[in-house]
Amino acid sequence: MSAILIKRATAEAILRQNGWLSTQAERFQDEVLRRSILLRFAPDEVVYHFGDDLGGIYGLVSGVVAVNTAPQSDAPQLIHMGVPGSWTGEDSYLIRQPRRLELRAMTETWVMHLPLDQMAQMTAADPAVIRNFCQNLLRGVDVLIRIIHDLQKQDPERRIASVLQRMTWSSKQVLLTQTEVGTMASASRRQVNAALKRFAENGWLTTSYGSITILNAEALRLFGDEGDR
Amino acid sequence: MCYALHMSLRLIKRDVAETVLRQNGWLSYQPEAFQKEVLRRSILVHFAPNELIFDVGDELGGIYGLVSGTATINTAPPNHVPQLINVGAPGAWAGESCFLARRPRSVELRALVEAWLMYLPLDQMDEMADADPMVAHNFGQIIMTNVDALIRVIHDLQRVDPDRRIASVLQRARWIGERPLPLTQSEIGTMARASRRQVNAALKRFAENGWVKTSYRSVTILDPEKLRLFSTEDD
Numbered sequence: 001m002s003a004i005l006i007k008r009a010t011a012e013a014i015l016r017q018n019g020w021l022s023t024q025a026e027r028f029q030d031e032v033l034r035r036s037i038l039l040r041f042a043p044d045e046v047v048y049h050f051g052d053d054l055g056g057i058y059g060l061v062s063g064v065v066a067v068n069t070a071p072q073s074d075a076p077q078l079i080h081m082g083v084p085g086s087w088t089g090e091d092s093y094l095i096r097q098p099r100r101l102e103l104r105a106m107t108e109t110w111v112m113h114l115p116l117d118q119m120a121q122m123t124a125a126d127p128a129v130i131r132n133f134c135q136n137l138l139r140g141v142d143v144l145i146r147i148i149h150d151l152q153k154q155d156p157e158r159r160i161a162s163v164l165q166r167m168t169w170s171s172k173q174v175l176l177t178q179t180e181v182g183t184m185a186s187a188s189r190r191q192v193n194a195a196l197k198r199f200a201e202n203g204w205l206t207t208s209y210g211s212i213t214i215l216n217a218e219a220l221r222l223f224g225d226e227g228d229r
Numbered sequence: 230m231c232y233a234l235h236m237s238l239r240l241i242k243r244d245v246a247e248t249v250l251r252q253n254g255w256l257s258y259q260p261e262a263f264q265k266e267v268l269r270r271s272i273l274v275h276f277a278p279n280e281l282i283f284d285v286g287d288e289l290g291g292i293y294g295l296v297s298g299t300a301t302i303n304t305a306p307p308n309h310v311p312q313l314i315n316v317g318a319p320g321a322w323a324g325e326s327c328f329l330a331r332r333p334r335s336v337e338l339r340a341l342v343e344a345w346l347m348y349l350p351l352d353q354m355d356e357m358a359d360a361d362p363m364v365a366h367n368f369g370q371i372i373m374t375n376v377d378a379l380i381r382v383i384h385d386l387q388r389v390d391p392d393r394r395i396a397s398v399l400q401r402a403r404w405i406g407e408r409p410l411p412l413t414q415s416e417i418g419t420m421a422r423a424s425r426r427q428v429n430a431a432l433k434r435f436a437e438n439g440w441v442k443t444s445y446r447s448v449t450i451l452d453p454e455k456l457r458l459f460s461t462e463d464d
Contacts, residue, residue, distance in 0.1 A: 071381045074461065079383055094366065095373045100380065127362035134329040134369040141326075141372065142335070144379040146306045148314055151386035152422050186387045186422070225309070 006110045011038050011061040015112055018085025020136040021059065028132050035118040039111050047103035047111065050076045054092035055099070056115040057136070060084050063109025064170050068102040076102045078183050079147055081176075083169045090137045093119050106175045151186055155227065159185040160195040162224035164205065165217050174205075174212040181212075241345045246273050246296040250347055253320025255374050256294060259367055270353040276300075276340035285311055287334040289327040291350040292371065295319050298344030299411065303337040311337045313419045314382050316412070318404045321378075325371040328354045342411045386422055388460065394421040395431040396460040399441065403453035410448045417448075 012033050015021045021029055038061070041047055047058055047065065051072075060082045067088070068076035082088070082103070091100045093116060122129045150162040163185040167174045176184070178192045185192070196212065199205050204216045204223075214220065247268050250256045256264055273296070276282055282293060282300060295317045302323070303311035317323070317338075326332050328351060357364045385397035398421040402410055412420075414428045421428070432448060435441045440456050442449040450456070 069380050070384045071377070074384060077384065077387055079387075091373060091376075094369050097373075100373075100376065123366075127365065130363070130365035130369055131329050134365065134372060137369070137372045137376070138326050138330050138332070141376060141379065142306070144376065144383065145304045145335070148379065148382050148386065149305050149309060149312070151383065152312055152314070152419065154422060154424070183387065186389055188389065 006038070006040075006062060008038055011110060011112060014061050014084055015059050019059070019083070020085070020087050020139055022085065023135070024132055028129065031122060031129075032114055033112070035122070036112045036114045039113050041105035041109045041111065043105060043107050043109075045105045045109075047105060047109075048089070048099050048101075050099055050102040052099045054096060054116055055089060056113060056117075056119055057087050057089040057093070057133070058103065059087040059112040059114075061110040061112055063111075064106040064175050065109055065111070066104045066106050068104065069100060072100075078176075078180055080143060080184075081106070081167055081170050086139075087136050088140060090133050090140075092116055093133060094137070150224070153224070153227075156185065156187040156191045157195045157198070158224050158226065160187055160192055161199065161220045164199070164212070164214060165220040165224055168214045168217040168220075172214050172217075174214060176212070177210070239343060241273070241297055243273055246345060246347060249296050249319050250294050254294070254318070255320070255322050255371050257320065258370070263364065263367055266357060267349055268347070270357070271347045271349045274346050274348050276344045276346065278340060278342050280340045282338040282340060282346065283324060283334045285334055285337050289331065289333065289351055290324060291348055291352075291354055292322050292324040292328070292368070293338065294322040294347040294349075296345040296347055298340060298342045299405070300344055300346070301337075301339050301341050303339065304335070307335075313416055315378060315420070316341060316402055321374070322371050323375065325368050325375075327351055328358075328368055329365065329372070382420075385460070391421065391423040391427045392431045392434070393460045393462070395423055395428055396435065396440075396456045397421070399435070399448070399450055400453050400456040400460060403450055403456075405450065407449055407451065409444075410450065412448070413446070 016029055021032060048055060062084060065082035066078055067080040067082060068078050070076045091097060150159055153159045163181060164174060178189050182189050182192045196207050200207055204219045206213045251264055256267060283290060296319060300317045301313050302315045302317060303313050305311045323338055385394055388394045398417055414425050418425050418428045432441060432443050436443045440452045442451055
């Protein structure tokens with residue numbers, strides 16, 4: 001299980017071309033990357049825990065990261081999988097409170113980490129960067145709204161289709177167990193099993209023991225959206 | 230017969246409105262000087278029941294803080310019809326993305342009942358930022374309060390049992406106190422992903438337990454703690 005190495009230049013190129021950082025001014029991109037550290041996480045390793053101390057932000061370069069969360073009094077549940085180019089962890093920077101999410105590497109994962117003290121130095125030098133960081137959090141809000149919308153669908157098959165389509169943002173190979181798909185879609189394992197069978201019959205995906213491969217994300221999206229008021 | 234007399238406005242004093250916002254939600258966590266500056270530059274505005282405060286795609290504008298009454302938050306991804314996801318409590322603020330990212334409104338905010346809101350216009354926010362760019366940090370914290378609310382909505386919707394989802398949604402509105410909840414059964418159903426039949430049956434059960442009181446077209450929460458315990462039993 002030797003680690004796959006990733007070159008720093010490749011990592012920077014991925015983050016300059018995808019997600020939040022790609023939408024920011026070049027000078028800001030340079031500054032973020034100059035101050036960031038490239039980190040590797042093994043499968044199942046935690047990037048940060050729910051309730052962890054203050055820290056900086058993390059940008060996904062390669063691999064897959066599970067996002068677990070809940071209100072502060074409850075146990076975190078899987079709600080999403082991170083996509084290369086997505087950054088998270090601004091809670092410490094903005095409100096100086098413990099982590100709201102748990103991030104866990106599902107496969108071997110490389111992330112770029114901008115430490116909190118570096119964010120503070122950037123802010124002291126130019127307070128305009130606060131808005132740059134807030135813009136990333138607003139992208140996170142958009143994802144939360146999509147998750148809520150998927151969970152409001154009455155028909156469990158449409159929720160499951162929407163969750164599977166959302167998973168293709170990170171990879172065609174869905175790295176979730178049926179139970180995990182069920183958690184994200186608020187469906188029972190039996191419902192997930194039946195839905196997967198039907199979607200496979202339609203040619204939208206294939207399943208083999210323990211893994212799901214999406215063949216037609218657009219068909220899943222259309223089916224998931226049917227009946228939207 | 231003059232209906233206007235019967236529908237007269239419930240007036241609210243400016244200093245009472247300011248106190249509500251100084252003591253609840255985002256503004257209450259901000260430094261005194263910032264609170265003062267926000268309130269000095271804000272306008273107290275009235276909305277009639279069901280009146281739109283802002284719509285998805287609306288042009289840039291400022292932020293609104295709920296003083297009294299309540300407002301519904303309706304959202305969806307782009308190109309989908311917004312659906313009711315939450316009702317705001319006094320002290321909740323919304324609309325910060327225009328200032329922080331110069332992007333149009335992405336949620337719909339609508340008065341559910343007669344409501345008073347404090348409005349800080351965008352040009353006033355910009356003036357504050359010109360004088361002290363660090364205020365962006367204070368305004369950015371509004372996003373975190375809204376993220377917390379969205380995480381709670383997701384967690385409630387992930388519950389498999391409809392009764393528990395319905396109990397969570399009711400418990401979320403506990404700040405209304407022992408007054409009738411201004412929500413229809415089908416609105417509760419939208420928020421809880423439940424059919425009207427399921428909402429009706431759950432309310433009957435909760436009423437039998439003494440957790441809520443129901444009368445024609447209205448629900449009053451009597452024991453939010455019991456609702457919370459019931460909704461989190463399987464967690």
